Amino acid sequence: xxxxxxxxxxxxxxxxxxxxxxxxxxxxxxxxxxxxxxxxxxxxxxxxxxxxxxxxxxxxxxxxxxxxxxxxxxxxxxxxxxxxxxxxxxxxxxxxxxxxxxxxxxxxxxxxxxxxxxxxxxxxxxxxxxxxxxxxxxxxxxxxxxxxxxxxxxxxxxxxxxxxxxxxxxxxxxxxxxxxxxxxxxxxxxxxxxxxxxxxxxxxxxxxxxxxxxxxxxxxxxxxxxxxxxxxxxxxxxxxxxxxxxxxxxxxxxxxxxxxxxxxxxxxxxxxxxxxxxxxxxxxx
Numbered sequence: 056x057x058x059x060x061x062x063x064x065x066x067x068x069x070x071x072x073x074x075x076x077x078x079x080x081x082x083x084x085x086x087x088x089x090x091x092x093x094x095x096x097x098x099x100x101x102x103x104x105x106x107x108x109x110x111x112x113x114x115x116x117x118x119x120x121x122x123x124x125x126x127x128x129x130x131x132x133x134x135x136x137x138x139x140x141x142x143x144x145x146x147x148x149x150x151x152x153x154x155x156x157x158x159x160x161x162x163x164x165x166x167x168x169x170x171x172x173x174x175x176x177x178x179x180x181x182x183x184x185x186x187x188x189x190x191x192x193x194x195x196x197x198x199x200x201x202x203x204x205x206x207x208x209x210x211x212x213x214x215x216x217x218x219x220x221x222x223x224x225x226x227x228x229x230x231x232x233x234x235x236x237x238x239x240x241x242x243x244x245x246x247x248x249x250x251x252x253x254x255x256x257x258x259x260x261x262x263x264x265x266x267x268x269x270x271x272x273x274x275x276x277x278x279x280x281x282x283x284x285x286x287x288x289x290x291x292x293x294x295x296x297x298x299x300x301x302x303x304x305x306x307x308x309x310x311x312x313x314x315x316x317x318x319x320x321x322x323x324x325x326x327x328x329x330x331x332x333x334x335x336x337x338x339x340x
Contacts, residue, residue: 058115059150183197281317
């Protein structure tokens with residue numbers, strides 16, 4: 056079975072080709088924010104046609120993880136808060152036409168959660184919370200091996216928990232959101248340096264994890280997950296991030312709570328969403 060997997064993010068996008076569950080083709084490119092969705096789809100089209108011509112890769116099904124809210128029952132993009140033009144963009148229809156195969160789509164955090172649950176750091180772990188810590192911040196919840204999407208496909212939006220009540224305005228229209236305080240987009244705008252560099256500064260990290268832990272504490276107290284898996288570019292800081300984060304969670308978690316605090320980096324790294332797109336296709340196509 057040949058599966059085309061697509062991961063669309065605010066900074067980069069990736070296309071993967073799976074053959075019977077093995078990733079055999081992969082290409083990643085930077086997101087052209089000014090070009091909007093049409094420019095990105097044109098790049099995806101180039102990759103798919105190149106694979107058809109050079110590799111003989113003809114997709115039999117396709118899974119997509121999109122970096123923003125998705126109406127899962129309707130299979131439509133709601134919007135992207137980081138790249139304009141995506142509201143109601145007919146992505147599934149266009150990819151179906153391009154590939155000639157059935158398509159299933161979810162937001163990238165839900166897809167990442169599925170990828171890590173079945174192929175990465177969350178094997179045999181349930182319930183599970185996956186958080187992507189990158190250009191933006193999103194969350195995916197797995198219960199009984201399936202994504203919990205809520206009544207309207209918006210469960211897991213941990214990035215828009217308020218962690219600083221008097222904090223700065225967020226792109227969502229609120230203020231002091233976890234995403235506003237901790238995502239890569241705002242870290243670079245506020246500090247003038249990319250998150251990768253900021254994570255090298257121990258003093259910065261100690262302040263940073265206070266906000267990050269507030270968001271995770273809310274998730275722990277509400278969901279009591281067996282494990283929290285953090286993916287995305289900022290998670291690549293490794294022990295420089297996870298050591299102080301675990302310490303801060305130890306200080307913040309309610310003293311009488313016996314809820315486990317098991318926080319680990321994504322095992323699949325940049326491929327979590329691609330493997331999640333595969334898992335979506337396994338489940339629905």
